[in-house]
Every structure is written in structure tokens, then in C-alpha cells.
Amino acid sequence: MDERARIRINLAQRELEIEGPRDFVESYGERLERLLAALGGAAPAAASSSADSPEDSFGAFISHLPASATDVDRMLAAGYWVQRRSGDECFATAEASRRLVEHGFKVGNPSQCVKQAQLAKRVFVHQRGRYRVSQLGRQYLRQLMGRVVEA
Secondary structure (H helix, E strand, O other): OOOOEEEOOOOOOOOOOEEEEEEHHHHOHHHHHHHHHOOOOOOOOOOEEEEOOOOOHHHHOOOOOOOOOOHHHHHHHHHHHHHHOOOOOOOOOOHHHHHHOOOOOOOHHHHHHHHHHHHHHOOEEEEEEEEEOHHHHHHHHHHHHHOOOOO
16 A cells, blocks of 8 residues: 655645645655745645654645644644743643644634543643643544544
8 A cells, every 4th residue: 555645835825725645745745845945935844644753844744634623623733833842841822833833734722622621521621821632632643633543
């Protein structure tokens, strides 16, 4: 079976997604890099497979979310990514929201998104203002994003 790959470019939510066998997706890489350079944007991350590690850049990580993901899903994924890189294995709403904004995702009410994730038991309070993605939250993200999220 061919290895699957995906390139996803958001450019402030006008979005473009190419998915399929790795050779097919990679055939678009150079053309997309030229197009983005002409537009003044950064070059896309290399075509990613479902076996990417969670150590990739935030842009590569968040690109694994399906287009149908909600703001709550995006905040949960951003929180997980920030948590994996923090010294205390936690995240703050502002940190996760900042990452999303840097990559063109506008979340209407980040605090409410974290509260909804908390009600769904996907996030819990570690200490005042600091949250941790629960095992249930990681399982949910893994369903959405695949193996880039550790079980």
C-alpha cells in the first residue's frame, strides 16, 4: 500500500489541501513553494505522512486536523502541542491561542473553548490558569489527527 501524505495551506482560512499517495502530493511541492514565494508567504512544510512525530513545527502538527474541526478541537490540539513543549507539561489558554493566531486560525472565544473541552473531560485544571490535556483528550485528538498524537 502506498504511503499517504498531505499538504495543507491555510492562508487565513482560504485553505488548500492536497492528500493522496506520497508521490502525487510531492509532485505539487515545488509549484506550491513558488506560488507561496510569489505571495510573500513561507514555503509549505514538506509533505507529511501519518507517521510524523509530535516534535514537528506547530504548522505541520495543526495541519493534521481535518477541515471540519471546530474551534474547540483547534484549541485542544494547540494546547496539546504547547503542553508537549512546556517544562511543566501544561498549557495556558493564551499560549495555545497565540499559536493558532500565528498560523491564521481565529478562535472567537479561546477561554470558552477550553471550558468546553474541560466539560467534556478532555482537559483538566493543573493549577490556576494552567491546564493539561487528559488521557481522554489525547485519545480524541488521536482519532482526529492520527499518530501525530501520542496515545
